[in-house]
Amino acid sequence: MKKPELLVTPTSVAHMEQLAQAGANAVVIGEQRYGLRLAGEFSRQHIVDAMHVARKHGVRVYVAMNALFHNDKVDELSDYVRFLAEQQVDAIIFGDPAVLMTVREVAPHMKLHWNTETTATNWYACNYWGRKGAKRAVLARELNMEEIIEIKKHAEVEIEVQVHGMTCMFQSKRSLIGNYFEYQGKFMEVQQMKYTKGLFLYDKERDNRYPIFEDENGTHIMSPNDICIIDELEEMIDAGIDSFKIDGVLHEPEYITEVTKRYRRAIDLCVEHREQYEEEKAKLFAEIEAIQPQHRPLDTGFFFKETVY
Amino acid sequence: MSISQIIDGKRVIVKKPELLAPAGNLEKLKVAVHYGADAVFIGGQEYGLRSNADNFTLEEMAEGVQFASKYGAKIYVTTNIYAHNENIPGLEEYLRGLERVGVHGIIVADPLIIETARRVAPKLEVHLSTQQSLTNWKAVQFWKEEGLERVVLARETSAEEIRQIKEKVDIEIETFIHGAMCIAYSGRCVLSNHMTARDSNRGGCCQSCRWDYDLYKLEGDRAIALFDENDDPFAMSPKDLNLIQSIPKMIELGIDSLKIEGRMKSIHYVATVVSVYRKVIDAYCADPDNFVIRKEWLDELDKCANRDTAPAFFEGVPGYKEQMFGVHSKKTTYDFVGLVLDYDKETRIVTLQQRNFFKPGDEVEFFGPEIENFTQVIETIWDEEGNELDAARHPLQIVRFKVDREVFPYNMMRKGH
Numbered sequence: 001m002k003k004p005e006l007l008v009t010p011t012s013v014a015h016m017e018q019l020a021q022a023g024a025n026a027v028v029i030g031e032q033r034y035g036l037r038l039a040g041e042f043s044r045q046h047i048v049d050a051m052h053v054a055r056k057h058g059v060r061v062y063v064a065m066n067a068l069f070h071n072d073k074v075d076e077l078s079d080y081v082r083f084l085a086e087q088q089v090d091a092i093i094f095g096d097p098a099v100l101m102t103v104r105e106v107a108p109h110m111k112l113h114w115n116t117e118t119t120a121t122n123w124y125a126c127n128y129w130g131r132k133g134a135k136r137a138v139l140a141r142e143l144n145m146e147e148i149i150e151i152k153k154h155a156e157v158e159i160e161v162q163v164h165g166m167t168c169m170f171q172s173k174r175s176l177i178g179n180y181f182e183y184q185g186k187f188m189e190v191q192q193m194k195y196t197k198g199l200f201l202y203d204k205e206r207d208n209r210y211p212i213f214e215d216e217n218g219t220h221i222m223s224p225n226d227i228c229i230i231d232e233l234e235e236m237i238d239a240g241i242d243s244f245k246i247d248g249v250l251h252e253p254e255y256i257t258e259v260t261k262r263y264r265r266a267i268d269l270c271v272e273h274r275e276q277y278e279e280e281k282a283k284l285f286a287e288i289e290a291i292q293p294q295h296r297p298l299d300t301g302f303f304f305k306e307t308v309y
Numbered sequence: 310m311s312i313s314q315i316i317d318g319k320r321v322i323v324k325k326p327e328l329l330a331p332a333g334n335l336e337k338l339k340v341a342v343h344y345g346a347d348a349v350f351i352g353g354q355e356y357g358l359r360s361n362a363d364n365f366t367l368e369e370m371a372e373g374v375q376f377a378s379k380y381g382a383k384i385y386v387t388t389n390i391y392a393h394n395e396n397i398p399g400l401e402e403y404l405r406g407l408e409r410v411g412v413h414g415i416i417v418a419d420p421l422i423i424e425t426a427r428r429v430a431p432k433l434e435v436h437l438s439t440q441q442s443l444t445n446w447k448a449v450q451f452w453k454e455e456g457l458e459r460v461v462l463a464r465e466t467s468a469e470e471i472r473q474i475k476e477k478v479d480i481e482i483e484t485f486i487h488g489a490m491c492i493a494y495s496g497r498c499v500l501s502n503h504m505t506a507r508d509s510n511r512g513g514c515c516q517s518c519r520w521d522y523d524l525y526k527l528e529g530d531r532a533i534a535l536f537d538e539n540d541d542p543f544a545m546s547p548k549d550l551n552l553i554q555s556i557p558k559m560i561e562l563g564i565d566s567l568k569i570e571g572r573m574k575s576i577h578y579v580a581t582v583v584s585v586y587r588k589v590i591d592a593y594c595a596d597p598d599n600f601v602i603r604k605e606w607l608d609e610l611d612k613c614a615n616r617d618t619a620p621a622f623f624e625g626v627p628g629y630k631e632q633m634f635g636v637h638s639k640k641t642t643y644d645f646v647g648l649v650l651d652y653d654k655e656t657r658i659v660t661l662q663q664r665n666f667f668k669p670g671d672e673v674e675f676f677g678p679e680i681e682n683f684t685q686v687i688e689t690i691w692d693e694e695g696n697e698l699d700a701a702r703h704p705l706q707i708v709r710f711k712v713d714r715e716v717f718p719y720n721m722m723r724k725g726h
Binding site: 068069070071074077095096097098101102106117119122123124125128137140141142143146147151159160168169171172173176177179180182183184193196198199200201202203204206208210212218219221223224274286294297302305306307308309 | 502
């Protein structure tokens, strides 16, 4: 039985080393100038250093270039892609077709992962981007288990599924936190507060807390719960899903490392010793639950949810 | 192709953009076309993004196409969901149906629908929806190479960015000029999915972005409120888009289609907004160098406004003044009270369908493409049998009364609050 890749998000080069030791097979890194909602900020020098760590531990490195680009950054994409090709990173993650066009021009052998967060919702679209050059599709988080399995059945590209962490619900180009402070007349707070960590929107009716932050790409609002399906991996492993992602955005490095260790064990057991997985999975879940930050409940995302329209 | 030429010593615009209007049902379609839209976009029973709108059956679409063709107007159908696997069966038949009834094009976001349309309904033009959030020329170039006829740009693109895109890529560009907007990048918001289990990218959007929230900061285990007791809550509701002042610039940029949002809006809204933009575009194209925006056009738009309006991203990233905070009352100052069905020039009696309460003594305003707006006070009102009425009370009731100036079918009557 094929073992899915365990893909994680380091916050720094040093953290990447810990994650490699914790059993990660691959990492997503990058900088917010080109990538969306990263756990850490990796400059070009950090990417060079990360490649050393990667070679030492046999870990694959995927660099995020999945922002929505406006004209002002289009011309510099080729320089960044060339740099990534020189570093021999394992793949570039893209959503905007401008990146695909640039890679075709300057690094045609570079592997591409298609990830728009919300729009990989059917197998045809995954294969479409496959025909355009993508090797992998990262599925939308709003799909249920049945849809994921059916996509995998028809997919001509690798399929990546997020199994843990928070997901993005909303991205605006507007400076929504800054605008709120300006509206309140708190001009002193605008610059200082809008990039502050730990901000959240409280939804009284649902008693939910949605993390919110601003960066170069605008304002992002995140899910109120962290997905955790460490105890529900059987079906996707049997279906041959290619990559399981733990997204650590807005989490502490130690937390990401601990979660990675648990998923490493869960995947290994689920593939090699299914019975033992069945016995141990509740414990693995409980161990993660025990280290959840306050106000971050675990749930199963959309895996077992009915969505209407 | 140049935008303008000197004809008889005067510059005129020779590349006139299409005015594209929304229509939620057949009546709205007819009104939009009659009031001057060059093209109308509608939704079918499936694959569109407004599951709460009336939406068209194929028979209604056929009738709409036929009606529009008398005016030389085109019909586009929104098929811009991001499909899930379960939406794949039935798609081919649906697209074949659209081609069969003669719609001109479809507005699409999902490559599944783009390629399926190409294969089974090749006569349909394919326009890329704003749901793809196209924000740069290179992405536009990609879709041109994929063979699309037109792209609708993201609402986040500025005039300068549109100019660059037009310069670098030879493809039809459609942009929004008026109506409600998403505060998020379109297609990149799933608030509805999380908050109400309704799929925003398949038409289930419940507009969670229009709700109020409280902003806190987590310090250790404590949540600190970032608002005082008397402060308005955190909100991200955008003002509606209104680019009437920028129409000249948009025409000079060579934008091919100017789009009004609002398939859920009333026929009064569609008629008012379409007729104003029709006048602006025609006046500018006829004599761009002596063009001024007339105050009566701005006043007219206000008569059907649901919210305050703003120019959004056209001249840069919008700030807090282009959002709505606190309590905002409904803005509309006029009610749509009647639709003209007929007018007898001899007796000066109008036959009109009631759309809202009115009574003798009320001052009302008539408007429509054939007439200049005028107001008058209503005198005696009769029903169809000639009985005198104390008021027109019943929705869709047919009534008659005297109107001094000539009015035409589809002209509308409105009343100030």
